[in-house]
Amino acid sequence: MDFDLTDEQRLLKDSVEKMLADAYDFEARKRIVASGQGFSPEIWASFAELGLLGLPFAEEHGGFGAGPVETMIVMEAFGGALVVEPYLATVILGGGLVRHAGSPAQQSAILPAVAAGERRLAFAHAERQARYDLFDVETAARRDGDGWTINGRKGLVLGGDTADTLVVSARTAGASRDRHGIGLFVVDADAPGVARRGYPTQDGARAAEITLENVRVEAGAVLGDPAGALPVIERVVEEAIAALCAEAVGAMESALASTVEYLKTRQQFGTPIGAFQALQHRAADMLVALEQARSMALFATMMAGAADPRERRAAISGAKVQVGRSARFIGQQAIQLHGGVGMTMEFRIGHVFKRLTMIDTLFGDADHHLALAAEAGGLINA
Structure with a gap:
């Protein structure tokens, strides 16, 4: 290939x-x-x-x-x-939902x-009780004449405090953990009944808690089937995971480059610490982990557009597992090899580690996706 x-x-x-x-x-x-x-x-x-x-x-x-x-x-x-x-938040998640379902x-x-x-978009989907289960939705949308009325709470809405438009998932039928009965609604972020509490995330970005109280939208605000949006949500989230894997590779590459440069310049006992073989071996292990993650990120990229959802899901989960493990290893090694300065807010490497940690947990950490890949029969059987 x-x-x-x-x-x-x-x-x-x-x-x-x-x-x-x-x-x-x-x-x-x-x-x-x-x-x-x-x-x-x-x-x-x-x-x-x-x-x-x-x-x-x-x-x-x-x-x-x-x-x-x-x-x-x-x-x-x-x-x-x-x-x-x-x-x-805007292009891949919000824009992806409009592109696939609108x-x-x-x-x-x-x-x-x-x-x-x-216009900036935000995908208001995650709820406190759901953890990583995309189908767990309690926010409710009920018919109201020619439109809908939405009530519920959403958490960790990436970019939610500065978005102009929200794409909100809400349950139109069934119980809170049913796969069927979920719809997508385009909601003006400043509409009556929408309350946003913005906050900084640990990696320096922004997110919001969003409350929807009797928010009314017209029938034209529904994206696609008002009870069959879950497959679209899953597909767009899988595309987002593939994008996050690529972002993680870029962050890990910069972490490795910064660490190697630090090993070449930091002096101890009158010599650069990079001259010590044990530290060279640790840098080499970081390179191996980076290349493993790069290979799986490429795999996720190739499979992000696969037509078969089971095949696509297994591939994306497999990539998220390896990228999460590599990110944790490279981040920890980078901090340790930088020593005390790696723990300070003034030094860049600590911010890289925070972003890698956030990427690992977004849309399911390595352990969660390992279980999903196992349920799918592994990558080979997929």
Whole structure:
């Protein structure tokens, strides 16, 4: 199989990396995190200008019709730069739901504004009792004349405090853990009855707790089947996991590079600590873990568009297992090899470790996905 990038993909990679190198160093990132918004409007506009915000959308919606490989390229660069802008929330999650489930009219109304950087989306789905089970939804949507009324609470809504539009999952039929009976609704973030409590996450990004109390939406706000949205949710989350795996590879690569550079410059007993063979072996083990994660992230990218949901799910879970394990190992080794400075907020490596830890837990940690892969019969049988 040919893993070489096309000329267009190499150009995308070079453009994103150059933009981030010029405008997104660690000091700039710290200022963005401290601003309270959780993102930089100027950087967001630059993403739109480069076409990143419309990358996976069709050309008629202001996008490029790109696939999982292009998303992988962008997310790996974002991981290396520790980007905190809500790209995952807006383009991959929110935009992915509209792209897969929305009608042509809904796509035309929402996606061009997203691609232009004029609208940010957030996927309000996770609930306290659900943990990692996507089908566990208690938020309820009930028929109200020609529309719907939504009541419930959502937690850890990535980018939820600055989003303009929410894509809310709600139960329209059945019990709270039934797979059938879940719908998706497009809700204005400032609609009457919507309350948001924003907060910073441990990795420097932003999220929100969202309460919906008698929030009324029109019939045209429903994305697809009002009782059959779970397969779409699962597919979009699997695409998001593949993107997170690529982001983790970028972050791990930067952690390894920073650690090797530190080993070359930090002096102990009159010599660089990188001269000690035991520390060289630990750096070599980090490289092995990185390449294992890179291989599985490529696998997840290739399988993200698979038509068979069982095959796709097993592959994505297998990748999440390896990436989570590699992220934990590389993060721990990087902190230890940096010594005390690795634990300080002023040093970059600690922030890399926090982001890797967050990626491991988002949408299910390594143990959760190991169980899912086992239930599917493993990657070979899948």
